[in-house]
Amino acid sequence: MAPQRVPEGPAPAPAVQKLRLRYAKRGRLRFSSTRDFQRALERALRRADVPMAFSAGFHPHPRISYANAAPTGTASEAEYVEISVTERVDPEAVRAALDEALPAGLDVVEVVEAAPGALADRLQASDWVIAFRDVGAERLQAAADTLLALDRIEVTRTFKTGPRTFDVRSAVVRMTVADETMVAAVTEAFPQALPTSLPDDGAGCAILRVVVRHTTPAVRPDDILTALKTAADLEPPTPPLVTRLAQGPLRDASAEVADPLAADETAGGS
Numbered sequence: 001m002a003p004q005r006v007p008e009g010p011a012p013a014p015a016v017q018k019l020r021l022r023y024a025k026r027g028r029l030r031f032s033s034t035r036d037f038q039r040a041l042e043r044a045l046r047r048a049d050v051p052m053a054f055s056a057g058f059h060p061h062p063r064i065s066y067a068n069a070a071p072t073g074t075a076s077e078a079e080y081v082e083i084s085v086t087e088r089v090d091p092e093a094v095r096a097a098l099d100e101a102l103p104a105g106l107d108v109v110e111v112v113e114a115a116p117g118a119l120a121d122r123l124q125a126s127d128w129v130i131a132f133r134d135v136g137a138e139r140l141q142a143a144a145d146t147l148l149a150l151d152r153i154e155v156t157r158t159f160k161t162g163p164r165t166f167d168v169r170s171a172v173v174r175m176t177v178a179d180e181t182m183v184a185a186v187t188e189a190f191p192q193a194l195p196t197s198l199p200d201d202g203a204g205c206a207i208l209r210v211v212v213r214h215t216t217p218a219v220r221p222d223d224i225l226t227a228l229k230t231a232a233d234l235e236p237p238t239p240p241l242v243t244r245l246a247q248g249p250l251r252d253a254s255a256e257v258a259d260p261l262a263a264d265e266t267a268g269g270s
Contacts, residue, residue: 029105143232
C-alpha cells in the first residue's frame with residue numbers, strides 16, 4: 001500500500017475563538033445568491049485583516065459555516081454565519097470592519113462570541129413578512145383563513161434530485177394579516193421590509209406575517225404563495241416583497257421567534 005500523502009509545511013494555526021455574525025440582505029442585494037455572499041464575505045475578511053482559521057489538507061479553506069440562508073430574491077434581516085479565528089478579537093471591532101468592507105445592502109448587524117452548542121440547532125423557525133401590492137386586506141385575509149382551515153396543502157418544487165411534493169400547512173405556525181399597528185411596528189423596526197412606494201394609509205396593499213417552522217425540505221415563501229394560490233386562488237398581479245425579519249428558537253406558546261444569539265451574549269457577559 002502506498003504511503004498516505006501529507007501536505008508539506010507547518011500545520012494550520014488552531015482556532016482559539018468562534019464568532020457568530022448576523023447580517024442583513026437589503027435592497028437590490030436581495031437578488032444576490034448564497035454563493036455571491038460567500039465570495040463577498042471571504043474578500044471582506046481579507047480586507048478587514050481578520051485572523052481566520054483554515055482547514056488542514058492540500059486545499060485549505062477558511063473555517064466559515066453558513067446557516068440556513070434565505071432564498072435568492074428575498075430580503076432578510078436575520079442571516080447567520082460562524083467564523084473561527086486564530087487570535088482572540090473584539091467582536092464589535094470585527095463587526096465594524098466587516099460592515100465597512102462589504103457592499104451596502106450586505107450589512108453586518110451583530111457579532112458575538114459563540115457559546116457552546118450548534119447555532120443550526122437554534123434556528124428552528126423563521127418570521128417572514130410578505131407585502132402584496134394591489135391586493136386588499138380583506139382578500140388576503142380570506143385567502144389566509146382558507147389555508148389555515150386546511151389540515152394539509154401540498155406543493156411541488158424541483159430540487160437537484162428532481163420534483164418533490166411536500167406539505168406546507170404543517171410548517172405554518174402562525175399566519176396573520178397585519179393591521180395598522182403591526183405595519184407601523186414593522187416599518188419602525190425594519191424600514192427596508194415594506195415597499196417604499198406604498199401610500200401612507202396602505203391602500204391597495206396588504207401585509208402578511210407568517211411564522212414558519214423549519215422542516216425538511218424547508219418551506220420557503222414561494223411555497224406559501226403557491227399554497228395560497230392552490231387553496232384560495234390568490235394570485236397577486238405583481239410579485240410580493242418578501243423579507244425575513246427573524247429566525248431562531250421557536251416559542252411554541254406565543255408562536256414567536258426568539259433571538260438565537262441571546263445565549264451567546266449571556267455566556268459572554270454582554
